[in-house]
Amino acid sequence: METGGFHGYRKLPNTTSGLKLSVSDMNMNMRQQQVASSDQNCSNHSAAGEENECTVREQDRFMPIANVIRIMRKILPPHAKISDDAKETIQECVSEYISFITGEANERCQREQRKTITAEDVLWAMSKLGFDDYIEPLTMYLHRYRELEGDRTSMRGEPLGKRTVEYATLATAFVPPPFHHHNGYFGAAMPMGTYVRETPPNAASSHHHHGISNAHEPNARSI
Amino acid sequence: MDHQGHSQNPSMGVVGSGAQLAYGSNPYQPGQITGPPGSVVTSVGTIQSTGQPAGAQLGQHQLAYQHIHQQQQHQLQQQLQQFWSSQYQEIEKVTDFKNHSLPLARIKKIMKADEDVRMISAEAPVIFARACEMFILELTLRSWNHTEENKRRTLQKNDIAAAITRTDIFDFLVDIVPREDLKDEVLASIPRGTMPVAGPADALPYCYMPPQHPSQVGAAGVIMGKPVMDPNMYAQQ
Numbered sequence: 001m002e003t004g005g006f007h008g009y010r011k012l013p014n015t016t017s018g019l020k021l022s023v024s025d026m027n028m029n030m031r032q033q034q035v036a037s038s039d040q041n042c043s044n045h046s047a048a049g050e051e052n053e054c055t056v057r058e059q060d061r062f063m064p065i066a067n068v069i070r071i072m073r074k075i076l077p078p079h080a081k082i083s084d085d086a087k088e089t090i091q092e093c094v095s096e097y098i099s100f101i102t103g104e105a106n107e108r109c110q111r112e113q114r115k116t117i118t119a120e121d122v123l124w125a126m127s128k129l130g131f132d133d134y135i136e137p138l139t140m141y142l143h144r145y146r147e148l149e150g151d152r153t154s155m156r157g158e159p160l161g162k163r164t165v166e167y168a169t170l171a172t173a174f175v176p177p178p179f180h181h182h183n184g185y186f187g188a189a190m191p192m193g194t195y196v197r198e199t200p201p202n203a204a205s206s207h208h209h210h211g212i213s214n215a216h217e218p219n220a221r222s223i
Numbered sequence: 224m225d226h227q228g229h230s231q232n233p234s235m236g237v238v239g240s241g242a243q244l245a246y247g248s249n250p251y252q253p254g255q256i257t258g259p260p261g262s263v264v265t266s267v268g269t270i271q272s273t274g275q276p277a278g279a280q281l282g283q284h285q286l287a288y289q290h291i292h293q294q295q296q297h298q299l300q301q302q303l304q305q306f307w308s309s310q311y312q313e314i315e316k317v318t319d320f321k322n323h324s325l326p327l328a329r330i331k332k333i334m335k336a337d338e339d340v341r342m343i344s345a346e347a348p349v350i351f352a353r354a355c356e357m358f359i360l361e362l363t364l365r366s367w368n369h370t371e372e373n374k375r376r377t378l379q380k381n382d383i384a385a386a387i388t389r390t391d392i393f394d395f396l397v398d399i400v401p402r403e404d405l406k407d408e409v410l411a412s413i414p415r416g417t418m419p420v421a422g423p424a425d426a427l428p429y430c431y432m433p434p435q436h437p438s439q440v441g442a443a444g445v446i447m448g449k450p451v452m453d454p455n456m457y458a459q460q
Contacts, residue, residue: 060332063325063355071324071356072363072378075306080367081377089383090359092399095333097358098351100395102334105347110339117334119346126354130392133361134354137310141353142346145320 062091101125292372299368306364310357323352330355362386362393 068090072082104125105117119142126134327348334340334348363378365386370378384400387393 060329061336063329067325068359071359075360075364076367076378079376080370083377083379085380086366086378086383089380089399090362093362093383093387093396094355094359096396096399097355098330098333099337101351101354102340103337106337106340116342116344117340117347118344119350122347122350122354129395131354133307134357137307137314137357138350138354140311141314141317142350144314144317145346145349148318149320 325352
């Protein structure tokens with residue numbers, strides 16, 4: 001499992017720099033002091049620079065090439081061949097795409113003084129950067145994800161088909177302190193972070209789902 | 224779908240504009256501006272006018288090539304519309320969110336390669352997994368279109384370079400493909416039959432990319448990694 005390869009976490013230097021913290025933010029901040037970490041030591045934040053200066057392992061900079069090829073073949077005719085340099089180029093393009101969208105989403109988070117990049121931030125960034133065709137299918141994908149995966153979380157009792165309803169439920173769920181302890185429990189089980197949950201491709205166990213970190217986020221809206 | 228059809232046209236228009244900027248000194252430009260295909264033909268006209276003064280034959284070649292190219296682009300637009308429609312239908316039927324086509328851990332690691340990124344909600348990598356799949360499919364489809372234009376069956380790096388050059392939302396990828404492959408994109412648009420020997424030599428001056436790549440990127444309205452989009456062009460909801 002890839003998660004087993006995570007080692008050597010260190011705290012973010014500015015982890016306690018927030019000045020205006022709500023109660024939930026303070027709790028998050030406490031957890032962040034314990035588990036927040038930076039995987040790479042990168043001084044240059046630009047997308048172009050990171051590939052040159054990051055100390056991250058080479059294989060971790062790209063999507064697995066077998067997955068990439070399998071996806072490419074889904075849209076190519078059966079007789080099509082793909083050169084090796086084309087495969088590698090697509091790998092690089094995907095990483096660049098993730099960094100490109102993430103950078104824009106993160107800027108929005110910082111402007112709004114939030115610490116967590118949400119799915120909505122990602123969709124907003126795609127729309128802003130011109131990937132309009134992606135928004136409609138991905139919005140539906142997100143809704144279906146919440147409908148189906150939401151059943152498996154202890155924090156939400158019913159499938160939620162509408163955004164307003166689920167935010168109301170999330171608001172309720174995130175207020176009581178005991179739920180933060182719950183997060184802490186899973187933090188112990190997943191050393192790389194309490195909030196970000198990894199789902200291995202073949203995981204058989206049930207898992208909890210944390211869609212929104214802060215129920216008061218102003219960006220909670222439909223696209 | 225109207226939405227999808229509409230969203231593609233501005234992108235193609237911008238690509239044409241970029242081509243015009245690249246060949247600002249082209250004397251054929253006024254007469255050839257008829258849209259994205261016309262822009263490509265414009266570059267062909269420039270090269271031919273340098274090599275051969277025979278206007279009549281050049282005109283016929285341009286018209287023939289323009290027709291073939293328009294057919295190819297029309298086919299691509301149809302394929303893209305079908306692609307987006309099928310994506311929506313496919314997602315309507317998705318029930319398995321555990322077996323993603325791309326590993327979430329890897330996505331998260333790439334996201335966190337930017338030290339500014341602090342915390343990531345669990346849903347973000349899930350959305351990215353699907354988004355990246357669509358991105359790979361779209362880029363592959365557009366690249367394969369170029370492969371077919373050149374009567375090949377092997378998708379090559381220069382096909383990807385051509386797709387990136389022709390698609391405005393892929394401007395952020397320009398640095399990933401070397402300039403030789405970008406040059407191939409221009410060479411590939413030259414009709415094979417007109418100048419079997421002199422073509423490559425004549426094409427060199429026009430394929431030359433200015434050393435100040437940032438300035439050229441700026442001319443196209445892109446700051447490194449962050450396209451400066453016209454809000455009106457992409458203001459769709």
